[in-house]
Amino acid sequence: MTIAATYADFAARELRGVSPAYERLALAVAGDDDLLALIGALPPAKRQPNLLFGVVRLLGGPVEDPAAFHDFAVANWPAIEAQMRVRATQTNEAGRCAVLLPALARLPQPLALLEVGASAGLCLYPDRYAYRYGDHRLGDGGPVLDCAAEGLTPPTRLPDVVWRAGLDLNPLDVTDGADVAWLEALIWPEHTHRRERLRAAAAVAAAEPPLLVRGDLVDDLPALAAQAPAGATLVVFHTAVLYQVPPPRRDAFVDLVRTLPGHWIANEDPDVLRHDGLPEPPNGAMHNVLALDGTPLAWTRGHGQAMVWFG
Structure with a gap:
């Protein structure tokens, strides 16, 4: 499955009716050649929508508006990429x-x-x-x-x-504030x-x-x-x-x-x-x-x- 298809599938299967903000983001990323190229340079296990969105939230980026998300992600990609390479989706639900x-x-x-x-x-x-x-x-x-x-x-x-x-x-x-902040960002x-x-x-x-x-x-x-x-x-x-x-x-x-x-x-x-x-x-x-x-x-x-x- 291509990266674009992965994000579109995530929007349809996981996000529809559950998280409108992330559904909009996932669909926008699926059609965003700039972001798809950046994501494609990551190892396959680090290309997940949840990981990208969580890291952007951790870094204080916007997730409600796809255009603002695009601008933030492109402008701050070195920091985002560094976090995505060392973190994992450790949702502790x-x-x-x-x-x-x-x-x-x-x-x-x-x-x-x-x-x-x-x-x-x-x-x-x-x-x-x-x-x-x-x-x-x-x-x-x-x-x-x-x-x-x-x-x-x-x-x-x-x-x-x-x-x-x-x-x-x-x-x-x-008991570590930084670890709890990552859990909340997810x-x-x-x-x-x-x-x-x-x-x-x-x-x-x-x-x-x-x-x-x-x-x-x-x-x-x-x-x-x-x-x-x-x-x-x-x-x-x-x-x-x-x-x-x-x-x-x-x-x-x-x-x-x-x-x-x-x-x-x-x-x-x-x-x-x-x-x-x-x-x-x-x-x-x-x-x-x-x-x-x-x-x-x-x-x-x-x-x-x-x-x-x-x-």
Whole structure:
């Protein structure tokens, strides 16, 4: 897929009806020869719309008006390019815990959670947040994570988590203002509720920081998994991470995670992590598939705001 097609597809699949500002930007970039040439000089893994838009926001650039965005990006491209080369889209959306929870609640308790691609580790606290599945409320913590769930009897208990650890090439620290600024820059402009949720989840993590290890999802996973306490069910999980991993490395990770004790939960685009016999997605907004030990269970939305259970 060309860079222009990637941006146009992102506008249609991810942004329409979700972020009008970013939809306008993505469509404008798709037709902007100047910006396409600049983006094309970056490594393929660094050409993503989310990364470009997040870096421009981090640098104080305009994202509401495509013409102003073009002028800022062209004038400041050396600074933008430098940031895009060293950063990654580490969106740490605590709302994704709402689609992970039904799978976590089914497992033998207590749990030892190990997140691959953990960013700042905000998804390592599913036991500390509260949830609302329609009229069903669970938990009394904060923030409250709303999820429109179809075909699912909502969980009746929170998981019992006794150990939490994360693995990331560049783990972020919620007590570091610069790291939090990057996490906020990755939240789409109109999503005030997600920024508030990020701050609330960051406060939870800062009160009891997880074990975050800088490392590779293949080379360093076994050693970290071995630190999980005896008597707890190890759960290795990841959500919207594998698209950033080259296919051969992705395959090596899948082969490895299947050999580890415990369970494996994935929430990924089916074009990235394939499953046989998937039902058709119920609508164009469901882009990820929740799977437990390789068995698909549900279609989910990218920020955890909805799921359709079929497992």
